[in-house]
Amino acid sequence: MKMILLGAPGAGKGTQAEVICDTLHIPAVSTGNILKEAVRKGTELGVKAKGFMDAGQLVPDDLVISIIKERLAEPDCAGGFILDGFPRNVQQAQALEELGVAIDLVLDIEVADEDIMRRLTGRRVCASCGASYHTAFKPSKAEGVCDRCSGELIVRADDAPETVAKRLTVYHEQTEPLKDFYEAKGKLAIVQGQEEVADTTKLVLDTLSRYGG
Numbered sequence: 001m002k003m004i005l006l007g008a009p010g011a012g013k014g015t016q017a018e019v020i021c022d023t024l025h026i027p028a029v030s031t032g033n034i035l036k037e038a039v040r041k042g043t044e045l046g047v048k049a050k051g052f053m054d055a056g057q058l059v060p061d062d063l064v065i066s067i068i069k070e071r072l073a074e075p076d077c078a079g080g081f082i083l084d085g086f087p088r089n090v091q092q093a094q095a096l097e098e099l100g101v102a103i104d105l106v107l108d109i110e111v112a113d114e115d116i117m118r119r120l121t122g123r124r125v126c127a128s129c130g131a132s133y134h135t136a137f138k139p140s141k142a143e144g145v146c147d148r149c150s151g152e153l154i155v156r157a158d159d160a161p162e163t164v165a166k167r168l169t170v171y172h173e174q175t176e177p178l179k180d181f182y183e184a185k186g187k188l189a190i191v192q193g194q195e196e197v198a199d200t201t202k203l204v205l206d207t208l209s210r211y212g213g
């Protein structure tokens, strides 16, 4: 099964990718995670990507396409994979076709913009140990202080409200057209994202079994 997870930033693609990964025993490939890792390590790729990411913009296509090309050539992807966060625009989808990758299923997780804003702008991370919190859904015991290490809780640059709004605009303008792109190929399945992660997971797994996963 070669599949794509589509959906706005914060729709829960990464979480559902992990579940599908465990269920189907195929790797999840997240361009966002690969890029974040490169930024953390300060590699050449990371240095090139960081400014775009902090501003909530897409990293240039040639960079992400070469990441994907290399990653999908690794042996663990031979039996299928889940793409999380790629493609993000029609050019990237076309590049995937040019690489000879035939996608079986595109699963779109739908979440309303106001819910996305609430989820992402409430996220806090510990500046010292990296633990994550949410002001509404997973608050720390003392406001602004990490339960684990007493470090300071901060808002990631790309979770600042203006940046989240920017990421949503980019999603609607550039990524959402992929729904029509894959619908026209008969590959699109839509799942409504639920408040509870487990409820979304159930819908995702139901959909997968309908598509022979």
Ligand code: ADP
Residues within 6 Å of the ligand: 008, 009, 010, 031, 032, 033, 035, 052, 053, 054, 056, 057, 058, 059, 060, 061, 064, 084, 085, 086, 087, 088, 092, 158, 167
């Ligand atoms: P989120 O789902 O939280 O928006 P991701 O982890 O998918 O974030 O990606 C983080 C950032 O990495 C994006 O905001 C974007 O700048 C960059 N990025 C990830 N995947 C792509 C891609 N396929 N094309 C361009 N930029 C990407």
Ligand code: ZN
Residues within 6 Å of the ligand: 126, 127, 128, 129, 130, 131, 146, 147, 148, 149, 150, 151
């Ligand atoms: Zn901490």
